[in-house]
Amino acid sequence: GAGVSQSPSNKVTEKGKDVELRCDPISGHTALYWYRQSLGQGLEFLIYFQGNSAPDKSGLPSDRFSAERTGGSVSTLTIQRTQQEDSAVYLCASSLEAGDSQYFGAGTRLSVL
């Protein structure tokens, strides 16, 4: 596609439920990144994929967070047993190769009630 696509754009869920956030990167981009944007913490790195493997998961805040990437393309970020502090905008970015300029999607705004 023309840009990084994320879905859904907004997600409202109840505390304790699981959610899945999807990212479709720019075609041909081998590197994919997830970030989180919240008022208190600013923009934080979560996880990085090179192809289908994740060399760096150091930013995932807890074991309730996981992510996968299949076919070197689409990625899914899963949050299990959501908590109110998980409320944030989750941003996905992709780059042609690791270290190249990163291009961001519009994000998924997650609200945990």
Add this chain to the structure above:
Amino acid sequence: GDSVTQMEGPVTLSEEAFLTINCTYTATGYPSLFWYVQYPGEGLQLLLKATKADDKGSNKGFEATYRKETTSFHLEKGSVQVSDSAVYFCALSGKSGGSNYKLTFGKGTLLTVNP
């Protein structure tokens, strides 16, 4: 670890005023430096970048020069417009394990330009 410090603002200017948003960084080695812009209700857009010392990135009238001696990457524009109103983020992409990857961001600076 890597870090970015930028003036937090908010910054309010009149149209055609000169803009400077300061950004300094701490990183090992030679990071790449970026400015991203977030317009109201939109995602992050890459504004400009510089990959080595003394490089100048420029786009849409904005400029920033990679100053290794002062570890700075200040954003400037000679004459701002109302349409420049947005949040501006300074960021770096460092090297870890031999590979560049994650971006480390500053906290963002809200710019409001009044007519």
